[in-house]
Amino acid sequence: MLLKIEKRPEPARSMVYVTPLLALLLTILTSMALFTFLGVNPLEALENFFILPVNNQYGATELIVKATPLILCAIGLSVGFRANVWNIGAEGQLTLGAIFGGGVFVYFHDVDSVFLLPIMILMGAIGGALWAAIPAFLKTRFNANEILTSLMLVYVAILILSLLVHGPWRDPDGFNFPESRTFSESATMPILMEGTRLHMGTILALLAVFGTWIMLSKSLIGFQVKVIGAAPKAGSYAGFSQKKIIWFCLLFGGAMAGLAGVSEVSGPVGQLLPSISPGYGFTAIIVAFLGRLHPVGIILAGLLMALTYLGGETAQINLGLPVAVTGVFQGMVLFYLLACDVLVNYRFRMAGFSKVAS
């Protein structure tokens, strides 16, 4: 082979920041080919995907509305991914957050109190954390793979929500539609900007990001998470408990996803429905990786993935592109990112040539 892949003595720091951009560029180029194949002018498609949705104030706020649950879920997942705890069930934890938070309203819908919403938010986080506690327990007690258990529980969670809104939690005045009562004002996230859907959940997300940043950089548990992830053996020599980290990562990830769930149903959705998320919990996996598991990166990646949702809708309305393009685009970004990441730890060298600067 002429082209050799050689391990770098140290991971290239610059590449950590270059590869997400490179991945994005490759994704855009590939999408342009895809758009051409689908019979759409690629430049026009790009404009519809990335510019038109956000070239006005309402669009820009919608972007933030969509990014909020993505960022919340991703910030929770990122802590686990750092410690090699592969919680991929954020979608289910989000759903349980919505059920716990929304359930508070269903049973106390006639209560008009300033405490209603805070209790709902708290219950949402607890619901998500409890759902994530199941894989944590099964992993630490029975060694069951958390990837598979957390994913199976996504399907169970969505079925529980469906069961509730088709049955006991159905709106008694709702003409038998499978949906709960519409949330009252005291159960709804306050709107931050008149005339938009921008709501307080975004503040929660920013607080979560900031808090996670502090936790990772300043606290002992944050340090343990990083050590166990980077060098599990060093972690166990230092006496860090692997089980404690697994519990922490899953509970934290679950609580964040639960917050995302309650912030959706008491925000833009406004009631419990059989389907409350277009797969935010799964897209958040992409957000976490694209953001390099770093709080600031996650905000940027969350905004970008939110844009693909909006862009998909705009392109569907204006150009008749199938909305599924969004999913392809999202999957492609992660693919290219993982491929480009080879540049972080390895370098390419032409065999037979003298050493070149890397």
Added chain:
Amino acid sequence: MSEFDWIVPVILTVITAATPLVFAGIGELVTEKSGVLNLGVEGMMVVGAVAAFVTATLTQNYFLAVAVAALAGAFMAFLFGILTLSLMANQVATGLALTLFGVGLSALIGQDFVGTPVDAIAKLDIPVLTDLPVIGPILFGQDPLVYLSLVMVAGVSWFLYRTKAGLVLRAVGDSHDAAHSIGYSVIGIRYLAVMFGGAMSGIGGAYLSLAYTPMWAENMTAGRGWIALALIVFATWKPGLVLVGAYMFGGITILQLHAQAAGLDLPSQILSMLPYLATVIVLVLISKDESRIRKHAPACIGKIFHPAA
């Protein structure tokens, strides 16, 4: 014999529900035996399902449809191979990416085919034999893919444990450095194993969209790829047990249909949860014996191989 009339349809539905899992499970087993963990089974299955469905709708040629599904699955697996084997990306993350990408891609390909019906794959109909009571429809009245799935299980079992190539594949999975140092192409063998896994997942998907429920719907695999992954742990990486496990899960899936018919008054959602809950329970029961898992799992599973390192 009239009181046993219900047995035959139950067994037949168990077989149809189990067959996609048999294909996906046996394919992924070979992949994992070579030391690669491909979590993208769900993505490869769903792409296989849409590829088969579209081909069948356009050409009416079911043989071609299954072949296209196998190729599509193998192609997806090839992408996984490029990332994890050549570019040394993390296998867990790449497998997730493959699933997310596959779900999106299949939705895009299949969007014009949602709701169009196709005929289910024809079942075998041998004069006299198929008409035999009870054993006739079960042994001689299946569609060709059911027989193929059984042949694949037997074939993989024979290949892994009775052939030299199978021994090499297992060696690559258990100690890639040793296999490399005696001159075997670790990466090459893994590419083949990964692509075989992809082809089988693709056929498993094809079975869903052509036989189990002859139609296309977004996300129609509904987690079966993940259940197949759990099956392999359940089977402690033994081909025969993959088959047993798949039929067990087929039985659980069918339970929901027949419980309702039997007048069991449970909401449909509770019954639909059963396969997922059963997967979790089975995983727990098997995994709690950590030493048993460690003894049977390929030693290099999920580890990156880089010869220069």
